[in-house]
Amino acid sequence: MGDKANAHSGAAGRAPTADRPADIRNVVLVGHSGSGKTTLVEALALTAGAVNRAGRVEDGGTISDHDEIEHRQQRSVQLSLVPLEWDGYKINLLDTPGYADFVGELRAGLRAADAALFVVSAAQEADAVAGSTRMVWEECAAVGMPRAIVVTHLDTARTDFAALTGVCGEIFGGDDPDAVLPLYLPVLGPEAPDGHAPVTGLVGLLSERIFDYSSGVRQEVAPDDGQKALIAEARGRLIEGIIAESEDETLMDRYLGGEEIDVKTLIDDLEKAVARGTFHPVLAAAPATEGGKQGLGTLELLELVTRGFPTPLEREAPAVTTPDGVPRPPLTCDPEGPLVAEVVKTASDPYVGRISLVRVFSGTLRPDETVHVSGHGLADRGHEDHDVDERVGALTSPFGKQQRPLGRCVAGDLACVAKLGRAETGDTLSSKDDPLLMEPWTMPDPLLPLAIEAHSKADEDRLSQGLARLVAEDPTMRLEQNQDTRQVVLWCLGEAHREVALERLRNRYGVQVDAVPHKVPLRETFAGPSAGRGRHVKQSGGHGQFAICEIDVEPLPPGSGVEFVDKVVGGAVPRQFIPSVEKGVRAQAARGVAAGYPLVDVRVTLRDGKAHSVDSSDAAFQTAGALALREAAAEASIQLLEPVDEVQVLVPDEYVGPVMSDLSGRRGRVVGTDQAGPGRTVVRAEVPEIEIDRYAVDLRSVSHGTGRFDRTYARHEAMPPHLADKIREQAEKGS
Template identity: 70%
Template sequence: MVERTTASAGANGKTVTAQRPDEIRNVALVGHSGSGKTTLVEALAVATGAVVRAGRVEDGTSVSDYDDIEQRQHRSVQLSVVPMAWNGRKINLLDTPGYADFVGELRAGLRGADAALFVLSAAAGVEGVSGPTLALWEECASVGMPRAIVLTHLDTARADFEEMTETCRDILGGGQSESILPLHLPVYGDKGADGHRPVIGLIDLLTQHVYDYSAGSHTETPASREQLALMAQARDRLIEGIIAGSEDETLMDRYIGGEEIDLETLVTDLERAVARGSFHPVLIAAPPPEGARQGLGTVEILDLVTRGFPTPAEHPVSAIGVNGRSAPLVCDPGAPLAAEIIRTASDPYVGRMSVVRVFAGTLRADDTVHVCGHRGGGAGTLDHDSDERIGAVSAPFGKQQRPLGHAIAGDIVCVTKLSRAETGDTLSAKDSPLLIEPWSMPDPLLPIAIRAHSKADEDKLSLGLARLVAEDPTVRLEQNPDTRQLVLWCLGEAHRDVALERLRARFGVQVDVTDHRVALRETFATTAVGRGRHVKQSGGHGQYAICEIEVEPLPTGSGIEFVDKVVGGVVPRQFIPSVEKGVRAQAARGVSAGYPLVDVRVTLFEGKAHSVDSSDAAFQLAGGLALREAAAAARINLLEPVAEVRVVVSDDYVGQVLGDLSSRRGRVLGTEPVGSGRTAIRGEVPELELRRYAVDLRSLAHGAATFTRAYSRHESMPAPLADAIRAKNTG
């Protein structure tokens, strides 16, 4: 982090390439919405010479947030890959959305990356570090992904550098606060008219030099006596943190013994600790002034990425071969091909485009590759398994696609013409097929019922929905057999809006959103008798059928049981199945509020027939009439589905969540601590009360909660609520 050179490739308009995997760094930018990730990407692009002015390529569009939907909604909704070069290394920055609804795109970015920069707004304080940020930090820790922290917005009135770094240590450190320490201290300028003090430079705690950015470029000077005194305590703490995590066990003894550890040793140990994920440096960033090339901290961040973050070869991924055995992939351009689609998009001119991370081998344009994967990210039998010929290979850069002849192991590129491949699929050599297990995706829990807006939309709906689901694995499509509704399951309201906008703008399908219906049931609460009489005479053969039935309730889950107790042949044998068919048809239509009837025993015990006028159709009608008459004489219960839920929430919001579950007619089954200041709450809640729970829980717990749901059973609904539903359905 001392030696620096200018970018070796990737000047504006040129394609950034790498010849070896160790020349590549894949870095995901992670952080809450508004933390400044996209601004940081643009600042780094300017600093490396990838663009000549803040975040803009030759056509004037941004290198990130360039999608039409992002432009209209003014927020990131998809993963963007921005390649650039620094110190002879190719850096693929994966800019991920910060809004919780687009966590699927964020997970894809983490899968494509080998390290992560957590971008946190100093103005947000504790709220910006806890909740979703903590969950993502722990997720990265669970897979050993190296991480660094970049603090932004230090020039705002509420920002406090020391307080923010302490907050990061307390919340993210997990009891190892010395693993999260700043590499620099901010240098503040004079107060402006608004009372704010801009950050104009950095004090490097290791080199004891000052990096001045006040003129919009990086200049280096020795620290003054006052600055040396200011940094002394922080420098000692940083050196102790580096030594404590050093693989050289003699280093601590030498340091305690009073030996001055040389700068080269400290820098080398720091870089090794960052690469193996045991030390997480805190850096500072701010965008460059108008017309300037280098924003505050951009040089230091790029140095850390190229020298401290691991190469693709140091981040192994396993794949399953044709023999069913799992083995780590070798990040070697000469190995058999193994790549994974981390994102799928549609372009109106070139069709489907796949963003691909190459883990092994070399991906070449016009190659035929083997494609396999699980639709929806599930395990088990492969849903598709075939060969496809890819089209062009290109480097993504904003809206542009810069042509490449091939992509080596470790790189991230775009390929075209993979018509059947979807996000999460594996691309491998056709003579050596492999499967990389897909990464986990959150379960969409917000149901949206839709229908085609017009006949023309209805004709295009199936294709549009298929393309939408192929692009976004966090969208689940369901054709509900009970309610006969077409349901899109999304992660939240913002996710819903983007999904519907993509259907309209990209796929030309306009849909209407309707009220989502929950699959209710009906059942008899008391025993009742009904008589069905269908007698008509209109010349020629008439219609004649009379039957009498008894209906009694059965335990939950029994379905419909039909019993024949006819004696004396009053209902001929050939018409008894007709009565049963009529009863079951009427049960499917419902007898009270229009919901299917379940859990009853129907006993046919009496009836009459005519030698000429009786028929199958007549006895079917009579059976349905008998069931309706029995229902009119009985008390009918409405049954609602009940879900078993598990809510994981920050301890600060347990009381609010418990109260909210109670207000939703929920029953709490138990609570248990799950570590890191969080509690798991188990309960049962009627599904009628869960239709907006994904949105309401996020608001209630300020994003510091997640939940899962699973169908448990149907049970009786409270009488007042059942009466209100009947009145609505029959009014």
């Protein structure tokens, strides 16, 4: 690579199109927040002629037109598609957020892409490379996705390209660091007074040519003798790395025997190894200098994408079934095949309405045709399953905030679809005559709760619609209507995710909401046996009220609920009023007897009472039953029960100690550890739910962004007395 002329074709003012899957490249950009992904996309767009030097397209839009929330937060919060046309190929660049809270957008980008560019900043510490970015690398490795690495911010003082590529080899190469090697080395210009030497070009290790970008346009020159010496060692290691991945088993012996391997053979083997996902080249890139038309390394990167990355034809499509689960034959990326597309992102436009970004895996999607929408098995997150026909609106290709019309979208390509009112992220679009459902991709589980209330009565009326639109756009968000605490809870991935949710509700959907403290569903129970007498006697002229009942209460084993037993003899309480007593007892148990939490795990025995032939009634005995339970509670010791979760934390081995210590500080009981692959451990613990309300945020800090956890409810246990007393005091103040 690197021997190609400066051939490119601009796409300014019109939407790039492709008629064949072989002419499409779908590439997702992955990297830590601040690594320079969006700047790199802009530099590639400039080199491809999609934008002018000011970053504008012919019709006035810009590639940098972001969501209004991104402007305010100064960071990417959503997946964006930038289609380019270069040298006869359509390149779909999928720019993903680098912040961990928006990993759902990243997973959508991975689903839509066939290869990944990992963007690493030379200005960031190695820890930034080794954290969340390494986890995504492992996800890509698990599915065999081809990957390359791009180093940015080379203009930063005291950067060391060789040292950084070594770090990338250690982190991303694992047991085979020679599978992660640079294709080019930076060429430094004259040293400035501060000792910093700018990067003016690249030297191709295979071609042994210098690509000089100092004029703003790539120029190819021969290296001098000093540069040749610099190239030799790195070139030899690269050649050995490529040959090690070659399908020609004789190549290594020939090379070690002294034979000079033809550069074309090396490039062919390199491209095949990259496409297979067994070799991961490292490149460098930077925006164009003032007045320049080509950013440093952008042509080399476009060459790698078009020649080394696979086409959609080479990707195995996700499995498909009928909507009722009957397996169907594997899909092929054929524009003439059955239509199967997937919604990878859903957004709202104030003028157009809902816009769905779709990846077509089979067939051809056309405007104004009727498709079947199937999906998507996320009912537990507030997303209803779909099985409906909908009419496709216009097909467009996005570029910043611009939407350019498309006549069709063939298999392997991506497009935006307008006015799909029911389709949500993760849903499948297929022929209405042959409905299909794609196997869903893995969604991260949101574990940070956000309890909200409508700010006013008017907002209360709009809240349900706003929440429905919010979760339709973001399948990583879970909506819960908690019956125990009577709270509306949005479960998010982190604090930034939570802030974006609030801002979208307020500014995009016009719903003013207030965040309130999240309540954990506590319970109450009797610590020992007790007895109570409920007397409800009123005479106020006319028809009176008369009911007296006496009960015994005793604790039961956990999980028993509330058990009611009738042991009345001699008709002291008439048979028709015994259900009334039980109803009153159960109603009071649901309201609680000490701090306002439901009473559980008790047996209430009705043993005696009195009635009046005229004044006794159903309502009177319900009231007497409730009074009896409250009196029994006043004479007894009431325990507060808190929910305990089984927690599994997956972390690199070096963070096992800090994680276990942190869990112990949360009143957790570590019950074991298990190996989860090379260098990874699962820590299993039981932790009170009230102690891990913010664990989604805190684990990130403890594990430097490398930890993940899941939690499942285990049981309710007695809360320590000093904590229970605080809860009761708060309840008394609030009453």
